[in-house]
Amino acid sequence: MVLKKASLVTVLALAVGTASAGAAFAATATTTSAVQITNSAYIVNGTMVSLGTIMEKGTTLVSLRDLSAKLGAKLQSAGGVVQAKLNGHTVELKAGSAVLKVDGAEHKLNVPVKNAKGVTYVELEAYVEALGASLYEDEKGSVWIDAKLLSNVDRIQWVDAERFIATQENETGRADYLVEAATGKYRLLDVAADASELAVSSDGKKAAYTTADGHVSVLDLTRASRAVVVSSDSSIKPELVWSADGASLYFLQGDKGSVIAKLDPEINKITKILEDKVDYKANLQVSEDGKTFTYTVTKPGAVVADASKPVEADDVAIDMKGTEPQIYQYTVDPSVKENKAVQLTASADDKVFIRAASDGSAAAYVSVSGDAAAKSTLVKVGKDKNVATLFNERDVYQAEYADGKWYVLTEGDGEKLFVYEIDQATKAAKRIYELSDSVSEIIVKPGAPMAVMQDGRVFLELNGRWKPVSR
Template sequence: MLLKKASIVSVLALAVGVSSVGAVSAATVTKASVVQVNSSAFIVNGVPVNINTFIEKGKTLVGIRDLSNKLGADIQTEKSNITVSLNGSTVEMKLNSKVIDADGVEITLEVPVKSLKGTGYVELQAFVEALGGHFLKDDSGNIWLDADLLGGVDHIQWLDSARLIASQETDSGRLDFLVDALSTKYEKLRIVQDASDLILAPNGTKAAYTNAAGEVYVYDFNAKSESKVSSDTSIKPELVWSADSSAIYFLQGDKGSVIAKLDLAAGTISKILEDKVDYKANLDVSIDGKTFTYTVTKPGAVVADGSKPVESDDVTIDMKGTEPQIFAYTVDPSIKDNKAVQLTTSTDDKVFIHAAADGSSVSYVAVSDDAAAKSILVTVGKDKTVKTLFAEKDIFEATYAAGKWYLLTEGTASSQFVYEVDSATGAAKQLYTVSDSVSEVVAKAGSPIAVINDGKVFLSNNGLWKPTTR
């Protein structure tokens, strides 16, 4: 959820190393006296490299064989003809020609394909994109070249320190992909398109979801297969894994009235709380599986003027008292008529909600109905005491990972900030300056910070933002 339109990445500089340049058999040779060849820095498939280039008519020409090898492409030469193949795409070109063929589509270059001292050169960006690769020049002038990036990503989640799940929303349903964060290679997961959001297990090996019928499935990332773990067809609007990944808790019913538990080993479902309170949401479960925190939102009341006829349809909705409130329920058989405790009564909206691992407190971003007021990060304990964790900047988006909050906040007139906030002490530090096309920050313990910038995913990588999807 994005509270306000938020931010792009401001990228830092990177020092890169040197690598050798290969050769392509050639016919006609460009005169060396009129060409200034330079060893130019690029980041190819996430790795800093140097490749020989020269500039002509404002275009950068790059060594064909060297770049092809670094992209992982296959290259074949026969006299003056050069064929390069990558991920099912094939580019054919001929020395001294301004036309290259990309899978049957002719592309006209500004500068013809050239040979210099036995090495073939071609326009850099045109060649990479003809191969189906990705070309990106960041704000600091660094050029990222990637063999193949997944496109059209709507949402990502970190699976572990090296892999993430990227999801695409399509007209026919959602598609999910497993992406290697370093190489950017990806593979489609064989999951039914009517699946609910994937809920990743804490052990990083499984994901849970329901199908359209409400049945529960678990996908095993090691076996790369899914299995049905419950045939129960009651509506389950939210799934939450237990800390040891052995059970799945969920809200049950079309109004989320019941908190239930699915034991994966036994395949049985038991009810934890059935208090006839509707519209529960934002379920969290403590490590010991005994404390459950959630919000309750009351529906608005229909108000009609009794003096008017029913057919006039003159009704209004009274939204007073409908703000979400946070509750905590602790399983304790020793307490007779044990009930959930309401922790908040405030009239602010409550978003980006996350409970402490032991269930002792719940943190959230409080959004005032006063448009001039800042959205702030607060925490409420079981004693109902509310404390402010961060109020320095207006908060647009927030995510929690391993005891830290990562906030996307207001910044200057043309940029915004990413802050890290300690959930226990409230100690805050600014990590990054970002501009106004970043919409989300994604974090997980042991994984790089990721941002979604104008629909593209970038990972923090040694002071740079590495493009991971396009």
């Protein structure tokens, strides 16, 4: 969920608050009679390398041969013209020329292509862009150059500690890719354009989705394969949740999410768990034992009309009082006659980023007050309906849970946002990151690095540096 979006202020966007400064990037200069050639450190396709560079008129020129080899671009030369090919792009250049020809179109350079000691040097940023690659300079001055990162990512979700699913929205629907976090390598998944958000099993081996026609499909994430339809039932299924063992799928059923049901994909069997005629259920979560179901219910607004006015005046209003989402729990217990769901909350605040405990004993959420001046806070409600505050030091924009700890994205100072780590048992909070205020979301997973979304790009925190894994 994107709570906050700001325009890009600088490419030096992220700072790690608690990490060490990291290794210094040294440069060694070699003087020739005409120019000063420097061996400079860059991170190309995730590996630190040394590239020959020249500074001229405040612009960095890089050794064409060095950078092309590290990026994987193919070079060939004929008649004094050098041709480079990468990512489906063809770039032509010539020593002394201030023009790059990119896929047949001419692009003007700030500094002409230079030949020094038999080596061709070209404007770094212009050449990287022409090849369809990406260049990013982090706050520590390290420059990352990547040849084949996925572009224009709208959101991600972790599959396991090494892989995540990246989603691109487009005019016809969307595309989903499985991405290796370490390398940025990706492959397109077989997902229908009108699919629901993917529900990933806890072991990271399977993903399920439902389409507009109500069908449910399961995709094997361990190999490149086509999705398999496991249910052709046509009822609307707005949410899917895997059981802890990955054997079953739970979902809300109907256009108003009235029913909680269970699907056994192996035999295409649907079983109703709760059918209490309560509409507008959402945010379904299931305990590890599959017996406790936590969800929200939102009542629709009431239509209010002035009885003193004629019907044809069509003078009506919507009364939204009492429409705030409330958290409910239902526990399967055959020994209880007329077993009913229990309403845990009745407050007038909005409730977002809801997360039920794995045993169903409590649910935590971000409480958003109707008073715009009030801070949003992280709170917890138990089966006894008592509400306790977990974090209220700063205004909370987002909260995620992993391994007994909450990670909250909050307001910061100036153009910074903060990330706090909160121990759910002790409520102890410590600030672990300072981020640019153009960061819109954090994504956490046990064992995986912290990920953030910033202006359509994904960054991972690795050893005190923020590594770009999309462009």
